[in-house]
Amino acid sequence: EAAVTQSPRNKVTVTGGNVTLSCRQTNSHNYMYWYRQDTGHGLRLIHYSYGAGNLQIGDVPDGYKATRTTQEDFFLLLELASPSQTSLYFCASSVDWGDEQYFGPGTRLTVL
Amino acid sequence: AQSVTQPDARVTVSEGASLQLRCKYSYFGTPYLFWYVQYPRQGLQLLLKYYPGDPVVQGVNGFEAEFSKSNSSFHLRKASVHWSDWAVYFCAVNQGGRALIFGTGTTVSVSP
Numbered sequence: 709e710a711a712v713t714q715s716p717r718n719k720v721t722v723t724g725g726n727v728t729l730s731c732r733q734t735n736s737h738n739y740m741y742w743y744r745q746d747t748g749h750g751l752r753l754i755h756y757s758y759g760a761g762n763l764q765i766g767d768v769p770d771g772y773k774a775t776r777t778t779q780e781d782f783f784l785l786l787e788l789a790s791p792s793q794t795s796l797y798f799c800a801s802s803v804d805w806g807d808e809q810y811f812g813p814g815t816r817l818t819v820l
Numbered sequence: 821a822q823s824v825t826q827p828d829a830r831v832t833v834s835e836g837a838s839l840q841l842r843c844k845y846s847y848f849g850t851p852y853l854f855w856y857v858q859y860p861r862q863g864l865q866l867l868l869k870y871y872p873g874d875p876v877v878q879g880v881n882g883f884e885a886e887f888s889k890s891n892s893s894f895h896l897r898k899a900s901v902h903w904s905d906w907a908v909y910f911c912a913v914n915q916g917g918r919a920l921i922f923g924t925g926t927t928v929s930v931s932p
Binding site: 712739741743748749750751752753756766798800805806808809810811812813814 | 826852854856862863864865866869910914919920921922923924925
């Protein structure tokens with residue numbers, strides 16, 4: 709069974725704050741993804757990666773950085789958080805781009 | 821550009837009744853298509869996936885979906901809904917070497 713974990717599960721910060729969301733997958737998947745989920749928009753791709761050191765821009769990248777440090781670990785960075793980034797963030801992984809994605813439980817971020 | 825449309829934001833169905841959730845996609849070529857389910861306070865889980873082949877795909881928990889190239893559709897069906905099917909359902913299409921595009925989701929409510 710694929711395992712994707714995220715931390716923290718909940719985070720509250722203030723406008724201008726610095727936030728790092730963490731994701732780890734233990735299945736040796738090549739691809740990892742960061743999405744945000746908002747009512748009326750479904751899931752939107754922020755960044756993704758196909759291996760350690762690689763980063764690809766998604767559909768809504770503004771205000772986000774990401775880094776893939778190892779095969780297992782993918783981080784999402786918000787360096788100057790804004791209220792518009794209040795959302796539910798999901799990490800996912802897959803063997804290849806067209807394959808089934810396995811999702812983590814999500815991180816709820818609130819920017820005050 | 822590729823896209824996915826789920827025209828029904830919310831569907832209410834009686835327990836034991838049948839269910840159909842609609843999904844229309846826009847994709848140049850032969851798509852890979854997916855249905856995911858999100859139970860309350862959880863991440864997304866795969867229900868079923870379509871790779872080119874038999875147009876009717878069986879999934880978990882009695883769900884199935886039918887691919888139609890002529891209608892650009894991938895509708896999800898279940899013959900008899902259970903209260904545990906109360907969830908948000910997402911249709912997704914691959915972006916051709918990039919990542920998945922998700923629809924905005926359909927919330928299914930089950931009435932007794």
